[in-house]
Amino acid sequence: MKNLLWVLVSLAVLLAIGSAEKIRYDNFKVFKIKTKNVEQRKWLEQLASDSENFNLWHSGKDEVHIMVNPQKLINLQNYTRSYSLPMEVMVSNVQSLIDGEQSTRSTDDDSSFGWTRYYPLSAIEAFLDDILTKYPSVTSAIDIGTSYEGRKIRGIKISYKEGNPGIFIESNIHAREWITSATATWLINELLTSTDEKVRNLAENHDWYIVPVLNVDGFAYTHTTDRMWRKTRQPVNFSSCIGADPNRNYDSHWMENNGASANPCSETYAGTSPFSEPEIKALADYVASIKDRLNIMLAFHSYSQVLLSPYGWTADLPSNFDDLMAVAKAYADAVESLPYGTVYTYGTSSGAMYFASGATNDWAYSEQDILLSFTIEFRDTGRYGFILPPIQILPHCEETMAGLLAFVEKADELGYLNVKYTF
Numbered sequence: 225m226k227n228l229l230w231v232l233v234s235l236a237v238l239l240a241i242g243s244a245e246k247i248r249y250d251n252f253k254v255f256k257i258k259t260k261n262v263e264q265r266k267w268l269e270q271l272a273s274d275s276e277n278f279n280l281w282h283s284g285k286d287e288v289h290i291m292v293n294p295q296k297l298i299n300l301q302n303y304t305r306s307y308s309l310p311m312e313v314m315v316s317n318v319q320s321l322i323d324g325e326q327s328t329r330s331t332d333d334d335s336s337f338g339w340t341r342y343y344p345l346s347a348i349e350a351f352l353d354d355i356l357t358k359y360p361s362v363t364s365a366i367d368i369g370t371s372y373e374g375r376k377i378r379g380i381k382i383s384y385k386e387g388n389p390g391i392f393i394e395s396n397i398h399a400r401e402w403i404t405s406a407t408a409t410w411l412i413n414e415l416l417t418s419t420d421e422k423v424r425n426l427a428e429n430h431d432w433y434i435v436p437v438l439n440v441d442g443f444a445y446t447h448t449t450d451r452m453w454r455k456t457r458q459p460v461n462f463s464s465c466i467g468a469d470p471n472r473n474y475d476s477h478w479m480e481n482n483g484a485s486a487n488p489c490s491e492t493y494a495g496t497s498p499f500s501e502p503e504i505k506a507l508a509d510y511v512a513s514i515k516d517r518l519n520i521m522l523a524f525h526s527y528s529q530v531l532l533s534p535y536g537w538t539a540d541l542p543s544n545f546d547d548l549m550a551v552a553k554a555y556a557d558a559v560e561s562l563p564y565g566t567v568y569t570y571g572t573s574s575g576a577m578y579f580a581s582g583a584t585n586d587w588a589y590s591e592q593d594i595l596l597s598f599t600i601e602f603r604d605t606g607r608y609g610f611i612l613p614p615i616q617i618l619p620h621c622e623e624t625m626a627g628l629l630a631f632v633e634k635a636d637e638l639g640y641l642n643v644k645y646t647f
């Protein structure tokens with residue numbers, strides 16, 4: 225009898241662990257707040273480092289989007305009232321957006337992969353395996369390295385012939401930006417299967433290096449536990465807050481000009497040192513090993529609909545600023561010309577957004593001499609934010625392809641696709 229009781233208790237404990245609770249965001253709201261200066265923005269960021277009750281969704285030049293626990297709404301209202309900052313509700317109940325995002329799942333089984341819903345890491349890995357099996361002569365697996373929690377970081381190379389200029393795509397470095405890996409996997413599929421002449425030219429005359437999910441631990445955590453998680457999952461030994469902002473962790477002007485936070489509870493915590501996050505060190509080592517083959521580096525993010533060139537760490541303009549803006553304009557114009565009429569803006573990270581140091585685009589540009597290097601913030605501008613409804617995945621992918629075609633065409637015209645290495 226005693227033994228039976230022990231078995232029952234053990235079972236109950238196992239079940240509790242197995243079904244680790246998902247964090248719920250019932251009645252959490254997201255507010256759009258207009259700010260007049262850096263101090264006001266910094267104060268809101270400070271408030272958001274109370275990560276139990278607040279969460280920074282977007283922090284731009286003159287606008288901050290902040291998610292609030294309904295019980296702490298008064299704290300935010302007191303502040304915005306005392307500084308007369310205009311504030312409007314952007315999302316009235318975050319949990320209902322999350323529920324809506326996942327409602328398509330029941331009608332769809334996990335064995336087929338597509339772009340009408342979002343998939344967990346295991347399904348994305350199975351998709352990559354399937355692609356590698358189907359297209360063995362033009363694809364190869366890239367082993368980027370291992371994450372803090374021991375997951376493999378995987379990429380894929382698509383190459384139809386030798387001597388092509390190279391395009392690298394880093395995606396889902398921020399865990400909650402699910403549209404990025406959905407777009408990256410769609411792009412892989414399209415480059416291999418499209419019969420459109422322009423897409424075939426894009427696919428076959430460039431070498432593609434694509435990492436659909438870089439922040440594998442964070443991404444897995446968004447599926448199992450917290451949909452709104454952004455950072456890595458490596459603990460910080462002097463804090464109870466977990467993880468660093470991987471896009472502030474590259475070894476390029478790390479922590480300069482307040483471009484990142486030293487507070488482990490901040491969403492832009494830079495980590496304990498440059499490359500303290502194993503995922504970022506692994507990606508950097510891989511990119512450095514093939515940098516002579518890379519002409520373009522793109523980092524997929526959401527949301528805001530903006531293309532961001534270097535620099536993020538300084539307000540100085542890069543030497544080829546005009547060319548960077550020309551390719552960004554080509555992308556934006558192509559996207560806007562589609563029936564959806566989606567508008568992308570562009571500029572330097574520091575000019576169009578705010579100071580951000582240690583980000584991929586600056587590191588690739590300044591330390592690896594990849595002269596066309598961008599962060600692309602995908603749909604939308606705040607209606608759904610990170611929880612972009614699955615029905616928008618395919619239209620968004622179509623926009624990305626139109627943008628890339630125009631971007632690469634302009635890059636070629638400006639002489640950026642000359643092959644950098646010799647055989």
Ligand SMILES: [Zn+2]
Nearest residue numbers: 398401525526
């Ligand atoms: Zn991001």
